[in-house]
Amino acid sequence: MSISPAALEAAHLIDRLERLTRAGDAPGGINPAQWEALRYLARANRFSRTPAALADYLASTRGTVSRTLASLESKGYVARMPNPRDGRSVDFALTAQAQKALRRDPLKAMAEDIDRALRQDAADLVDRLKRTLGTAIARNQGRAFGACASCRHFCPQAHAAAAAPHHCRLLDVPLSDKDSLAICVEQEPAAMPPSRAAGRAAMP
Numbered sequence: 001m002s003i004s005p006a007a008l009e010a011a012h013l014i015d016r017l018e019r020l021t022r023a024g025d026a027p028g029g030i031n032p033a034q035w036e037a038l039r040y041l042a043r044a045n046r047f048s049r050t051p052a053a054l055a056d057y058l059a060s061t062r063g064t065v066s067r068t069l070a071s072l073e074s075k076g077y078v079a080r081m082p083n084p085r086d087g088r089s090v091d092f093a094l095t096a097q098a099q100k101a102l103r104r105d106p107l108k109a110m111a112e113d114i115d116r117a118l119r120q121d122a123a124d125l126v127d128r129l130k131r132t133l134g135t136a137i138a139r140n141q142g143r144a145f146g147a148c149a150s151c152r153h154f155c156p157q158a159h160a161a162a163a164a165p166h167h168c169r170l171l172d173v174p175l176s177d178k179d180s181l182a183i184c185v186e187q188e189p190a191a192m193p194p195s196r197a198a199g200r201a202a203m204p
């Protein structure tokens with residue numbers, strides 16, 4: 001397949017933007033890999049804060065991710081706790097120190113630049129980037145890590161009067177509004193491509 005010059009230029013621009021975001025000072029002594037882990041934990045739901053899920057999200061190895069989390073733990077940014085769903089795994093939670101650090105996340109500088117350059121067109125960019133990301137994930141046979149609204153297991157308003165009004169059919173748990181907005185390692189897009197669906201069906 002031939003690549004258009006505009007598409008290649010867009011790929012170079014995204015690569016350069018990403019590098020510029022990683023450059024410069026490391027506020028709080030947090031390196032780029034550690035920022036990626038903190039951002040993930042801030043956005044992930046309670047079923048997805050494990051080293052394995054983080055490794056899947058970052059397309060990294062469990063060993064690398066474990067070292068990153070151990071370093072963040074020693075600096076007081078994350079806390080390790082038992083995983084109620086799997087005794088062989090652990091969950092990680094952000095500490096108050098991490099919540100404070102995330103308010104100075106270097107990624108916000110890129111968000112400000114996008115806002116300045118695009119304003120009302122930013123939503124259109126998000127839509128196009130999501131489609132580009134979806135293609136890359138399918139090529140790598142990765143997980144989508146979307147939120148509940150676009151998941152085939154989501155039952156909105158299944159318990160309309162409850163504090164957690166929604167329901168996850170896959171995990172068989174009620175979901176609050178906050179739960180439903182977070183990204184999830186188990187999310188399966190409602191319109192999943194047949195090849196990906198077959199791959200998931202074969203998983204243990």
Ligand code: SF4
Pocket residue numbers: 045146147148151152153154155167168169170171175180184185186187188
């Ligand atoms: S509905 Fe989907 S995205 Fe939401 S918790 Fe269940 S599996 Fe995860």
